[in-house]
Amino acid sequence: MAGPIQETAGEDGVGDQVAIRGLVARALHDPEAFAALYDIYVDWVYSYSYRRLGSKAEAEDVTAQTFLAALSNFSRFSWRGGGFGAWLFRIARNLCWDCLKRRARTIPYRADAVDAAGSEAKLAGGGGVDETRDPEEALLAAERLSSLRGLIQELPRAQNEVVLLKYAAGLGNREVAAATGRSLTAVSSLLNRAREKLREGLAKDHG
Amino acid sequence: MDEDERGKPGRVGDTRVGESLDDLLAQAVAGPAMDRDPRSRLRRRIMELHPGRGMDMSLTARAGAAKWGRGRWIAPAAAVAVVAVCAGLVLAFYLGPASGPVAEFGRLPGLASGLKPSQGAAGGPGFTFDLDYSLSAPLAAAWPDLPARETVYRLASPGFSEERVKTLAGGLGIAAPVVREGFQDGFILAADPGDGAPALRAYSNGYIIFTQAYNFGARPRASLPSADRAVALARDWLVSSGFVSAGELGPGKVTEDLGNGTLLVGFKPAIPADVVSVVPFANAQIGEGGRIAMASATWLPSLATSAYPLRPVAEAWKLVREGKGLLEWATREYPGPAGDGDVVRGPAMVESVRVAWAVTYAPGGTPYLQPVYAFAGRASVPGADGPVSLPFEVWAPAIAEDYVTE
Numbered sequence: 137m138a139g140p141i142q143e144t145a146g147e148d149g150v151g152d153q154v155a156i157r158g159l160v161a162r163a164l165h166d167p168e169a170f171a172a173l174y175d176i177y178v179d180w181v182y183s184y185s186y187r188r189l190g191s192k193a194e195a196e197d198v199t200a201q202t203f204l205a206a207l208s209n210f211s212r213f214s215w216r217g218g219g220f221g222a223w224l225f226r227i228a229r230n231l232c233w234d235c236l237k238r239r240a241r242t243i244p245y246r247a248d249a250v251d252a253a254g255s256e257a258k259l260a261g262g263g264g265v266d267e268t269r270d271p272e273e274a275l276l277a278a279e280r281l282s283s284l285r286g287l288i289q290e291l292p293r294a295q296n297e298v299v300l301l302k303y304a305a306g307l308g309n310r311e312v313a314a315a316t317g318r319s320l321t322a323v324s325s326l327l328n329r330a331r332e333k334l335r336e337g338l339a340k341d342h343g
Numbered sequence: 344m345d346e347d348e349r350g351k352p353g354r355v356g357d358t359r360v361g362e363s364l365d366d367l368l369a370q371a372v373a374g375p376a377m378d379r380d381p382r383s384r385l386r387r388r389i390m391e392l393h394p395g396r397g398m399d400m401s402l403t404a405r406a407g408a409a410k411w412g413r414g415r416w417i418a419p420a421a422a423v424a425v426v427a428v429c430a431g432l433v434l435a436f437y438l439g440p441a442s443g444p445v446a447e448f449g450r451l452p453g454l455a456s457g458l459k460p461s462q463g464a465a466g467g468p469g470f471t472f473d474l475d476y477s478l479s480a481p482l483a484a485a486w487p488d489l490p491a492r493e494t495v496y497r498l499a500s501p502g503f504s505e506e507r508v509k510t511l512a513g514g515l516g517i518a519a520p521v522v523r524e525g526f527q528d529g530f531i532l533a534a535d536p537g538d539g540a541p542a543l544r545a546y547s548n549g550y551i552i553f554t555q556a557y558n559f560g561a562r563p564r565a566s567l568p569s570a571d572r573a574v575a576l577a578r579d580w581l582v583s584s585g586f587v588s589a590g591e592l593g594p595g596k597v598t599e600d601l602g603n604g605t606l607l608v609g610f611k612p613a614i615p616a617d618v619v620s621v622v623p624f625a626n627a628q629i630g631e632g633g634r635i636a637m638a639s640a641t642w643l644p645s646l647a648t649s650a651y652p653l654r655p656v657a658e659a660w661k662l663v664r665e666g667k668g669l670l671e672w673a674t675r676e677y678p679g680p681a682g683d684g685d686v687v688r689g690p691a692m693v694e695s696v697r698v699a700w701a702v703t704y705a706p707g708g709t710p711y712l713q714p715v716y717a718f719a720g721r722a723s724v725p726g727a728d729g730p731v732s733l734p735f736e737v738w739a740p741a742i743a744e745d746y747v748t749e
Contacts, residue, residue, distance in 0.1 A: 157590065158614035162494050165445070165650040167393035169494070174389055178382060183374030195374075196381050203389055284371040303365075304372040335364055 160220050164210055174203055177221065181228050184305040188232040198235060202228040218314020225305050225315040229297070280338065287337040288330075295330035298323055395445065395492070395650045447649035448497055450748045451713050452703040454669060454740050474691040474722055476664055476737070482693060489716075492652045493698055493741065496615065496712040498623070498643035501549020508532040508545045511585050515553065517541050549622075549641045551586060557636035562604035568633050570597040570606070576635070577608035577627035586640045587625050605630045612712075614645070619671070619717055619738060620701040622710075643702070643710050651713070652743040656696060659716040659739035663693075668718070668737035691722035691735060698741055714741040 156176075162169035181202050186195035205227050206213075213223055288299055301312045313323045376382075477483075508521050512534035519536040529547030536542065539556035568576060574595035582589050593613040597606050610625045611618045625640035662668055699717040704710050715738045723730045740747055 155613075161614065161645075162648055165395040165447075165648055166492075166494050167390045167395050168490060170393055170395075171386060171390055174386055178385070179376045182377040182382075186374040187372050192375075192378075196377065199377060200381075200385050200388075203385065204392070207389055207392060281367065281371045284367055288368075288371065299368065300372060303368045304374055331364055331368075334368070338364075338367075 156220055157215075160213070170207065170210070173220070177224055178203070180221075180305050181224065184225065184300060185228055185232055187300050187304040188229075189235055194235055198228060198231045201231050205231075218311055221305075221307055222311035222314035225301060225307060225311070226317075228305075229301070229315055284334060284338060287334050290337075291330055291333060295326050295333070298326045299330050302327065445492075445650050446652075446746055447647070448495060448711065450746055451495060451651070451711055451742055452705045453747055454701060454703060454713075454715060454738065472670055473666070473686050473688045474670070474724075474735075475689070476691050476693060476718075478660075479692055479694045479720070482696065486656050487696065489656055489696070489698055490653060492650050493714040494615070494648050495651050495714070495742070496645040496700070497647045497649075498702070498710040498712060499646055500708055500710065501641065501643055502547055503532055503545035503549075503551065505532055508534060508543065511545070511551075512543045514583075514585055515541055515543060517543055549643060550639065551641075552637065552639040553584065553586075553635070554637050555635070557605075557630050557634060559603040559605070559630075559636070561602050562631060564599065564601060566631050567599075567601075567604070567606055568629060572633070573597055573606045573608050573629045576629055576633050577638075578610070580627055580635050580638060581610070581625050581640065584638065586638065587642045588644060591642070591644060592625060600628070605636050612645075615700045615712060617697070617699040617717075618701065618712065619699045619715065619736070622702045623712075645712070651746055653698070653714060653741045654743045656716055658744075659741060660696075660718070662739045663718055663737050668739045670735060670737045687724050689722055689724040689730070691720060691737075693718045693720040693737075695719050699738070701738065715739065716741045 156173075159169045159173050159176075163173055164170075178199065182195055182199045185198040185202075186192065189195055189198065202224065206224055209227075213220065288296060291299065297316065298312050298318075301307050301315055302309070307315065309323050309327070310320060312318075312327075313320045316323070318326075505521050505523070512519070512521065517534045517536070517540075519534045519542070521532050521534045524531045524533060526546060531547070532545045534543045541553065541555040543551070543553050545551045567573070574597060577595055578592055581587050581592065587610075591613060592610040593616060595608045595610050597608050600607055605628045608627050608629060612623055622641045623643045625642050626638065627635055628637040630636040659668075696716055696718045698714050700712045701715045702710050703713055717736050717738055719734070719736045721732050722735050723732050725731075
């Protein structure tokens with residue numbers, strides 16, 4: 137998956153920022169520009185949705201609905217709302233909530249073992265064993281990631297959400313704030329509390 | 344970790360004892376990529392539903408609909424809607440002022456209004472070209488995949504008010520009053536103390552130039568900033584001076600001018616990325632110690648965009664073959680014809696074609712950046728010591744004929 141887009145970053149992200157702004161400027165009239173935005177963000181939206189919903193089929197549906205909603209509402213997009221990424225993930229987030237409400241239960245990390253195991257292992261080290269590493273070390277690493285996923289699942293809902301937006305969707309804190317309607321301070325605080333809990337949990341499980 | 348640094352996606356095998364919690368988190372929550380088939384289907388569907396897709400969309404939409412599973416009803420419905428929208432646009436275009444997202448600016452001015460090749464097909468400095476164009480084998484076999492429509496940019500009209508020049512001069516620390524001088528059929532607004540101190544001249548055609556005293560003597564390369572540093576200095580100066588706005592400049596191109604002890608850093612717009620006309624441009628000449636010896640620009644920011652249909656590339660190629668393209672030598676070293684009279688003849692093989700952008704001006708002066716087909720290759724022409732091979736580009740209109748006033 138390509139790296140996250142630095143829409144709101146400083147010097148290092150100037151090129152990407154310009155590129156995204158240029159694509160957004162053209163995307164209303166130009167299908168190719170909109171498709172380019174799709175290419176940049178689709179895996180991030182899918183990845184985020186998958187982690188929220190734990191189901192490949194539902195993540196595909198949410199991803200499709202997110203981009204179709206973005207297309208039909210594109211003329212209403214404004215940079216004042218925190219950037220294109222934040223806007224897109226606000227849509228994805230709401231759709232995920234709708235999906236979870238329909239299910240009436242939250243299973244963010246069910247991780248659909250059958251249909252996801254292959255790509256999951258390839259991308260995230262999620263239970264896949266790295267053949268280039270010492271087998272024992274690889275196993276320990278996989279166990280640690282597995283524990284961490286469990287701990288994230290147990291986080292309070294608000295903390296869970298900001299962690300996923302930051303790490304699964306690749307958003308910066310400002311974009312997380314814009315996507316969730318929270319203040320930057322609140323997002324930072326939620327992330328700090330989540331990190332603290334996860335650190336403690338990992339220390340307990342793995343020393 | 345920086346407060347606003349993004350979560351980084353993990354990769355298999357990245358986990359190491361002692362790595363940061365942020366790295367672990369990124370790996371733990373990195374989800375799988377979407378499978379290729381649904382990903383491609385969704386992309387196709389989005390392209391089909393996009394309102395800028397235009398007149399030829401109905402067929403594509405129908406083809407796509409057969410392949411799309413759960414949303415099968417949407418594509419035909421969208422096709423009908425888009426056909427209706429497009430019919431409306433076509434009617435609007437021919438019956439009244441153009442409106443809507445396609446061809447919003449009406450008929451565009453022809454290329455010759457803005458492109459001024461250094462040595463054009465219609466005549467260079469004392470000679471003309473009569474080249475026999477042909478296509479390289481790969482191009483003769485098949486044209487590359489080029490877009491069916493592209494974006495046209497309506498730019499800000501060139502020109503300066505006295506107030507604006509005062510503001511720019513003030514920002515550069517130039518205390519001299521702004522004086523209006525006649526120049527050709529326009530004017531210059533000059534803020535120039537006249538003693539070698541920083542000075543600013545803004546022309547009614549949109550050109551602006553800043554100068555200050557600098558010893559233009561020859562210097563070794565090592566005495567000048569690195570290329571990266573020169574680009575950064577030039578970019579910062581052009582933005583902070585108000586010549587251009589932040590984010591508008593594309594990558595800088597550095598040309599060494601060691602005879603004058605400077606580096607010339609040139610910029611074209613960031614969007615669109617490939618502008619072949621001279622305008623818009625912004626330059627800065629960087630001297631020893633990073634001093635800005637001179638800076639100039641004709642920078643016309645984009646105000647609005649609209650999608651326009653392109654003519655088939657084969658149609659543009661026909662114009663080139665007929666000698667109706669605008670020729671630009673990629674080198675300025677050709678001394679002139681050594682053949683019969685003032686006409687340069689020779690074979691010219693086109694090796695690539697792409698869509699680029701060039702400025703054109705409507706009769707009222709409104710500038711546009713519109714797409715052109717840029718055919719590039721090498722020509723073999725007579726030189727003093729026999730044939731010489733030179734790179735060339737020839738530009739032909741890309742906007743569909745019905746949308747251009749030639």
